[in-house]
Amino acid sequence: xxxxxxxxxxxxxxxxxxxxxxxxxxxxxxxxxxxxxxxxxxxxxxxxxxxxxxxxxxxxxxxxxxxxxxxxxxxxxxxxxxxxxxxxxxxxxxxxxxxxxxxxxxxxxxxxxxxxxxxxxxxxxxxxxxxxxxxxxxxxxxxxxxxxxx
Ligand SMILES: [Ca+2]
Numbered sequence: 115x116x117x118x119x120x121x122x123x124x125x126x127x128x129x130x131x132x133x134x135x136x137x138x139x140x141x142x143x144x145x146x147x148x149x150x151x152x153x154x155x156x157x158x159x160x161x162x163x164x165x166x167x168x169x170x171x172x173x174x175x176x177x178x179x180x181x182x183x184x185x186x187x188x189x190x191x192x193x194x195x196x197x198x199x200x201x202x203x204x205x206x207x208x209x210x211x212x213x214x215x216x217x218x219x220x221x222x223x224x225x226x227x228x229x230x231x232x233x234x235x236x237x238x239x240x241x242x243x244x245x246x247x248x249x250x251x252x253x254x255x256x257x258x259x260x261x262x263x264x
């Protein structure tokens with residue numbers, strides 16, 4: 115084996131090892147992404163469970179604007195009495211423990227009853243709740259739920 119052949123052989127090995135390391139890194143990143151999606155789904159499901167226990171409409175107020183009504187807490191689920199009190203809220207559900215770099219953001223809109231993917235400006239008897247889970251500043255998952263007036 116000449117010196118040139120040896121150098122070429124080393125280069126081939128180096129490229130092969132580099133490719134294997136890159137494949138391992140990609141596989142690890144995909145695993146982390148899948149883990150993050152699973153955590154995000156779990157956090158969103160926990161909040162959805164809390165929201166599902168709330169009324170469609172505020173029991174004390176006839177006011178139909180979305181968001182907490184006058185005098186209601188904006189700090190989290192414990193102060194909510196209807197589903198759209200969550201509109202504009204960002205935080206973590208109280209029934210789960212998660213690392214501090216996770217957060218949830220909620221948006222509630224009226225939805226067109228005949229075409230729920232379309233938002234409506236006024237009360238329709240159907241609300242679309244969108245929950246976005248972030249890890250740090252990165253959006254991991256957004257899920258939407260519909261809630262109809264009983
Ligand atoms: Ca309320």
